[in-house]
Amino acid sequence: MKSQDIVVLLKLVSLQEQGEFAGHGEQRRGFAGEDPFSVRGLESLTGISKTEINASLKRSLSSGLAIKDRDTGRANPHRRNLYEFIVHGLKFVFPAKAGAMTRGIPTAFAAPMLKGLLVSGGEYIHIWPYAQGRDMGQSVAPLFKSVPEAVQKDERLYEYLALVDAIRLGNQRQAGLAGQRLSERFLKK
Structure with a gap:
């Protein structure tokens, strides 16, 4: 795998x-x-x-x-x-760790379609490094290097990969919320 x-x-x-x-x-x-x-x-x-x-x-x-x-x-x-x-x-x-500050595309709960679902305590947002990105945040390596380009062509894929990153990066509560949202979208439950 x-x-x-x-x-x-x-x-x-x-x-x-x-x-x-x-x-x-x-x-x-x-x-x-x-x-x-x-x-x-x-x-x-x-x-x-x-x-x-x-x-x-x-x-x-x-x-x-x-x-x-x-x-x-x-x-x-x-x-x-x-x-x-x-x-x-x-x-x-495939564990994820937040890295250095850089410019890129928001992921996890910072992604536009997930923003506001979870209130954070002033932490930096997580982003996939991408030179043309407009947001600054802590870098997170995407599951594959072409993800930042692929999600710009497909908003559903973007949401799914952002939820996956929320599960990979989040604490138990954050991962649980992301898993519930994924279940609603993915399994229609």
Whole structure:
């Protein structure tokens, strides 16, 4: 398992939620007419190479975080397993630590869609380092280096990755709130 596997699976969840399937098995086209669920489409949407996307999907299938669709043969996220792994195991497998002050994109509870859910005691915000970012805060390494660019193309992916960082960085209360929010969005509970 590699950290980019989580990014790829969350992107697939986001694509499913955005209704990338038009119905009757017809697919909408993404960048340059590409199927967004294809390896090439995922590469253009996430910034992760085709080779790594392919390897990631294989790892996710073998670990049970994804299941193969009988009709299309493509890997689909197993939402329940993915949720359980994110909430209970991710911070141990891919721990996050706040680093030096830098410019970038807000994450965790500093992300725009999560701001105001939790009142902090004057701490610095957490950010993913990104040269074009407008916010200053403590740096947090994203799950994959291309995350700052990928989240600018997809607000759902941004919310999911911010929640993942809140779980990775937060204390028990913060992680619990992020897990509850993830459950509401992810599992529709």
